[in-house]
Amino acid sequence: MPTETIFTRIVRGEAPARIVYRDDEVTAFHDISPAAPTHILIVPNKTLRTLNDAGPDDQALLGKLLLTAQRIAAEMGIAEQGYRIVINCNSQGGQSVYHLHLHLLGGRHMTWPPG
Ligand code: AMP
Numbered sequence: 001m002p003t004e005t006i007f008t009r010i011v012r013g014e015a016p017a018r019i020v021y022r023d024d025e026v027t028a029f030h031d032i033s034p035a036a037p038t039h040i041l042i043v044p045n046k047t048l049r050t051l052n053d054a055g056p057d058d059q060a061l062l063g064k065l066l067l068t069a070q071r072i073a074a075e076m077g078i079a080e081q082g083y084r085i086v087i088n089c090n091s092q093g094g095q096s097v098y099h100l101h102l103h104l105l106g107g108r109h110m111t112w113p114p115g
Contacts, residue, residue, distance in 0.1 A: 028040050039104070040106065049098045
């Protein structure tokens with residue numbers, strides 16, 4: 001499995017993306033194949049393949065990813081009606097891009113359980 005993914009290239013500004021937020025630690029951009037009217041991916045700039053690869057040193061970074069999602073949800077006007085945050089981990093979790101990312105999904109009613 002290559003360590004560099006399309007998300008790594010987006011973070012570096014080497015691949016195109018519709019960026020909605022970027023700072024020294026995280027980057028957020030529109031999913032190329034949206035599963036909901038609002039579908040934003042929030043990624044750490046640092047390459048972590050999966051949630052399994054995060055450790056105690058990443059505690060603040062993981063919190064930052066969630067707070068970034070919360071803020072973008074408010075900015076995009078989906079906070080009050082509601083939204084879903086998803087992290088897929090490894091193959092049975094449905095992960096396809098091996099650079100840790102949060103999905104922020106909103107703008108429609110979500111069902112449970114996920115497929
Ligand atoms: P996951 O299955 O959790 O790994 O999610 C990967 C997500 O990345 C999917 O929702 C894809 O549609 C999305 N995706 C893949 N390539 C790109 C890209 N170049 N720009 C934006 N989103 C992408």
